[in-house]
Amino acid sequence: MSSRTLRALALAAAAVLTTTTLAACGGDDEASASGEASTIRLGYFPNITHAPALIGVKNGLFQQSLGSTKLEPKTFNAGPAAIEALFSGAIDATYIGPNPAINGWATSKGTALKIIAGSTSGGAGLVVKxxxxxxxxxxxxxxxxxxxxxxxxxxxxxxxxxxxxxxxxxxxxxxxxxxxxxxxxxxxxxxxxxxxxxxxxxxxxxxxxxxxxxxxxxxxxxxxxxQFVTTHLIVKQEFLKKYPATVKKLLQGHIAAVKYIETDNAGAQKAANEQLAALSGKPLKDEILAASFKNLQFTNDPVASSLYTSAQHAQDVGLLKPVDLKGIYDLGPLNELLKADGQPEVSDAAAS
The missing domain is CATH 3.40.190.10 (Periplasmic binding protein-like II)
Structure with a gap:
């Protein structure tokens, strides 16, 4: 991570306490009493590795689950920018890769975010001449x-x-x-x-x-x-504490998007590509889209063991100082929903 990005994250982390104080004073008091927010601002990337988000937005699966809470989707092109937005209060939750989440956790000393679900495994590698x-x-x-x-x-x-x-x-x-x-x-x-x-x-x-x-x-x-985590879903800790019911409804939409990919892969590819085209102005070619989906696994499982290993890798190559990741996951709400849906629960264990 560049020194400029680290400085930006440090400044944003310093703002977390201020944002926390402000968030605790007023705002959505009526909604807060019921555990639901009037609006949730969700970040995601215009990238096929964020297919559950693309599909959840495009097919209205998030909004359907959220009910009266309004979904405000916001797109980002890089993880550090999404983390800065989460720190500053510009978004409440975001789909993101593991290393930016680890850096955000480390920079905020474990106060800024929680990982609440998996999204995507695989789909990366070294291509050479x-x-x-x-x-x-x-x-x-x-x-x-x-x-x-x-x-x-x-x-x-x-x-x-x-x-x-x-x-x-x-x-x-x-x-x-x-x-x-x-x-x-x-x-x-x-x-x-x-x-x-x-x-x-x-x-x-x-x-x-x-x-x-x-x-x-x-x-x-x-x-x-x-299996290794490529993308997962994180939420701002403040938002999770204040609006647990809204977070649970967001997770319902996420689970619906992952299930849609499993049950209608062709429809899922079409929806994801249409949303990509709407965001970037250009859809993926059919052969690229099909090859990408084949190389990716969309899952509610955050593949936690790979996150801990990735953090160790980052330390080993000098890109991360030692960090205690205990508490970075809050999979309780997800597991409640998975159990109710007859799906296997997922783990936050360091070793599978």
Missing amino acids: QGINTPADLKGKKIATPQLGNTQDVALRAWLKANNLNADQQGGGDVSVLPQDNATALQAFAQGAIDGAWVPEPNLSRMLLESKGKLLVNEKDLWPNG
């Missing part, structure tokens, strides 16, 4: 990640270290790691300016299908049972 066949072949090569300290950046650096290759935060070392946004990386790979990238879907499938890349590492092969 043809001719690169082993880790050793990466020496002297340029590899992109979406952002310094983000989930894929940590995954790449940990994998390089495990294969006795070093990469510093300035782009030096055995392998030159160059953090850049996904659109830039896609273009750079197509033009041959970089040798590969550790990216999430749909960029992984785009590099494979549009630029004839090669999948050197499918990240799910590195995890037990092929």
